[in-house]
Amino acid sequence: MSQTAVHQCTHAALPLALAGVSDPCSHCESRSISLCSSLDEQGLAALSRITAAVPYAAKTDFVSEGEPATYLFNVTSGTVKLYRLLADGRRQIVGFLSAGDFIGIAVNDRYLYSAETVTPVTVCRFAKSKFKTVLEDYPALEKRLFLMAKNELAAAQDQILLLGRKTARERIASFLVMMDKRGAQPKGAALHAVHLPMSRSDIADYLGLTIETVSRTFTQFRNDGLIRLEGISGVTLLDPDGLAELAEGL
Amino acid sequence: MSQTAVHQCTHAALPLALAGVSDPCSHCESRSISLCSSLDEQGLAALSRITAAVPYAAKTDFVSEGEPATYLFNVTSGTVKLYRLLADGRRQIVGFLSAGDFIGIAVNDRYLYSAETVTPVTVCRFAKSKFKTVLEDYPALEKRLFLMAKNELAAAQDQILLLGRKTARERIASFLVMMDKRGAQPKGAALHAVHLPMSRSDIADYLGLTIETVSRTFTQFRNDGLIRLEGISGVTLLDPDGLAELAEGL
DNA sequence: CGCCGGTTTGATTAAAGTCAAACGATGTGG
DNA sequence: CCACATCGTTTGACTTTAATCAAACCGGCG
Numbered sequence: 001m002s003q004t005a006v007h008q009c010t011h012a013a014l015p016l017a018l019a020g021v022s023d024p025c026s027h028c029e030s031r032s033i034s035l036c037s038s039l040d041e042q043g044l045a046a047l048s049r050i051t052a053a054v055p056y057a058a059k060t061d062f063v064s065e066g067e068p069a070t071y072l073f074n075v076t077s078g079t080v081k082l083y084r085l086l087a088d089g090r091r092q093i094v095g096f097l098s099a100g101d102f103i104g105i106a107v108n109d110r111y112l113y114s115a116e117t118v119t120p121v122t123v124c125r126f127a128k129s130k131f132k133t134v135l136e137d138y139p140a141l142e143k144r145l146f147l148m149a150k151n152e153l154a155a156a157q158d159q160i161l162l163l164g165r166k167t168a169r170e171r172i173a174s175f176l177v178m179m180d181k182r183g184a185q186p187k188g189a190a191l192h193a194v195h196l197p198m199s200r201s202d203i204a205d206y207l208g209l210t211i212e213t214v215s216r217t218f219t220q221f222r223n224d225g226l227i228r229l230e231g232i233s234g235v236t237l238l239d240p241d242g243l244a245e246l247a248e249g250l
Numbered sequence: 251m252s253q254t255a256v257h258q259c260t261h262a263a264l265p266l267a268l269a270g271v272s273d274p275c276s277h278c279e280s281r282s283i284s285l286c287s288s289l290d291e292q293g294l295a296a297l298s299r300i301t302a303a304v305p306y307a308a309k310t311d312f313v314s315e316g317e318p319a320t321y322l323f324n325v326t327s328g329t330v331k332l333y334r335l336l337a338d339g340r341r342q343i344v345g346f347l348s349a350g351d352f353i354g355i356a357v358n359d360r361y362l363y364s365a366e367t368v369t370p371v372t373v374c375r376f377a378k379s380k381f382k383t384v385l386e387d388y389p390a391l392e393k394r395l396f397l398m399a400k401n402e403l404a405a406a407q408d409q410i411l412l413l414g415r416k417t418a419r420e421r422i423a424s425f426l427v428m429m430d431k432r433g434a435q436p437k438g439a440a441l442h443a444v445h446l447p448m449s450r451s452d453i454a455d456y457l458g459l460t461i462e463t464v465s466r467t468f469t470q471f472r473n474d475g476l477i478r479l480e481g482i483s484g485v486t487l488l489d490p491d492g493l494a495e496l497a498e499g500l
Numbered sequence: 501c502g503c504c505g506g507t508t509t510g511a512t513t514a515a516a517g518t519c520a521a522a523c524g525a526t527g528t529g530g
Numbered sequence: 531c532c533a534c535a536t537c538g539t540t541t542g543a544c545t546t547t548a549a550t551c552a553a554a555c556c557g558g559c560g
Contacts, residue, residue, distance in 0.1 A: 084407065084410075086411070086415055086416070086499035087498050088499050088500075090499060092410060092411045094407050094410050094411075106400075107401060107403075107404045112403070112404050112407055113407065139389070142392075142393075142396070145396070146395070146396045149396065149399045149400060149403060150356075150357050152403055153355065153362070153399060153402055153403050153406060154357045154362050156403060156406035156407060156410060157344050157406060159410055160334075160406060160409050160410060160413060161334045161336070161342045161344075163410060163413035163458065164342040164413045164455075164458030165340040165341070165458060166336070167547080168547080168548065199506070200506075200507065200508095201506080201507095207414075208413065208414030209548075209549090210548075210549060210550080211506090211507075212507095212508080212548085212549075213547095213548055215507060215508055215509080216508080216509080216548095218508095219508075219509085231557095232556095248336065248337050249336035249338050250337050250338075418515075418516065449538070449539090450539065459516075460518080461538090461540095462516085462517075462518085462539095462540085462541085463517075465541080466540080469540075481525095482538080482539075502559105502560100503558105503559090503560085504557100504558090504559090504560105505556105505557095505558095506556090506557095507554105507555075507557100508553105508554080508555065508556090509552105509554075509555085510551105510552085510553080510554090511550100511551085511552085511553100512549100512550080512551080513548105513549080514547105514548095514549075514550085515546105515547090515548085515549085516545105516546090516547085516548095517544105517547080518544080518545070518546085519542105519543085519544080519545090520541105520543085520544100521540105521542080521543100522540080523538105523540070524537100524539080524540090525536100525537090525538085525539095526535105526536085526537085526538105527536085527537105528534085528535080529533095529535100530531105530532095530533085530534100
């Protein structure tokens with residue numbers, strides 16, 4: 001029905017000058033890796049109009065599990081953790097997000113988890129009601145959201161396997177390999193220097209372990225020559241292949 | 251082009267061209283609870299044309315993790331388990347499916363998990379390529395798939411919390427409460443008779459436990475007066491509220 | 501300098517896993 | 531029809547892994 005709105009706008013580079021300096025989206029650094037990559041210039045402009053770029057300090061809670069999902073967020077810099085709590089305070093971190101990741105996939109219009117910044121973070125914030133109207137005009141955006149949901153689902157199932165069946169060593173190895181991949185050095189780089197912005201406590205709550213077990217396993221890996229610890233948040237993977245095998249249970 | 255491809259598929263079955271009587275979808279029992287509920291009569295007929303109703307015996311493997319996702323499935327009766335394996339054979343069941351559930355959300359066109367029937371099962375099977383053409387004509391279908399993916403994601407995160415932070419007792423309680431809800435007696439029914447079609451081994455692999463721990467916890471619950479065990483696959487929840495509290499960690 | 505939070509290391513405990521045997525349904529063949 | 535083999539389940543004894551409790555350590559900061 002409203003698909004007439006879709007087929008236009010295949011012209012190449014519209015001069016950005018039109019949008020002018022007031023449009024934060026058109027020169028956004030995470031544009032190419034975020035859901036915005038599914039939009040043409042017009043769509044970007046439409047989204048830009050309903051977007052507020054918001055900075056948060058480290059350790060700021062900005063989404064609460066079960067609350068009405070009035071805002072959607074697109075992380076543009078920094079690291080965010082998503083978590084759920086049990087009644088007595090036990091915490092499970094369900095994911096770490098960084099630039100390009102999206103927050104707001106909701107069920108019954110309620111957030112599935114709480115979100116807290118790990119580092120200082122900037123997000124693009126949209127009111128959900130307004131976002132929906134943009135969504136209607138740009139079906140590619142919904143496709144992209146669907147794709148992101150599928151990727152989240154795949155990641156969730158990786159974590160289910162990890163939590164259900166892997167040992168502490170395998171969990172830590174999986175975590176290091178994942179963080180290494182995420183750091184995304186161009187292929188096969190020799191130097192696997194990984195930065196871990198989150199605390200040991202966060203790592204523990206992500207892997208279903210305790211702080212002490214995380215710490216002990218790190219020193220074990222150091223003694224085994226698998227990693228080198230550089231300060232508190234730096235790790236170099238000395239044997240990435242060995243760690244990858246450990247992660248798979250080999 | 252897509253139309254011709256779709257027509258080819260009517261070779262093996264009855265003369266479907268004359269809709270109505272021979273159309274298996276229009277009187278499908280799971281129609282109202284499956285993705286088909288998002289389709290009008292025309293859409294249903296289109297889907298019907300590319301559908302094959304396939305029966306599987308119990309314990310039949312019919313989807314393999316990592317394989318190209320050439321078929322999609324809609325469960326219409328029976329119980330299916332989805333699982334992932336570690337290299338050495340450790341198994342994690344990521345979900346149990348029953349009538350109305352969908353199999354085939356894929357990433358990079360590959361299945362995320364393996365699927366095996368628990369009981370005798372019937373599925374509606376679609377070739378993915380053909381399904382895609384129907385999808386193009388019925389956007390409501392894609393919306394419905396998106397909704398299902400979001401629900402799966404919510405369920406996956408429940409399981410992450412369970413596996414990462416709950417005790418054996420809490421896991422079993424959560425499982426019983428979930429199976430009770432699924433059995434869906436009309437609201438607040440006094441009789442919480444739950445049927446467990448899967449083996450203890452399946453339950454263990456779903457909850458990240460061993461067979462022995464599952465068995466011991468069941469007898470513990472029986473001794474605590476929380477449940478009554480009726481034969482091998484029957485359980486009655488004597489204290490559903492108590493179990494629900496246990497499940498939440500209270 | 502000495503406090504403070506997060507981290508590491510150490511000693512001990514507890515929860516769940518492993519190994520092993522008994523039990524109980526179900527099905528088969530003598 | 532019953533003896534017996536089989537498979538999944540339950541129960542028991544013991545072990546192991548990771549959790550808990552506790553102290554020492556370390557780096558940053560007022």
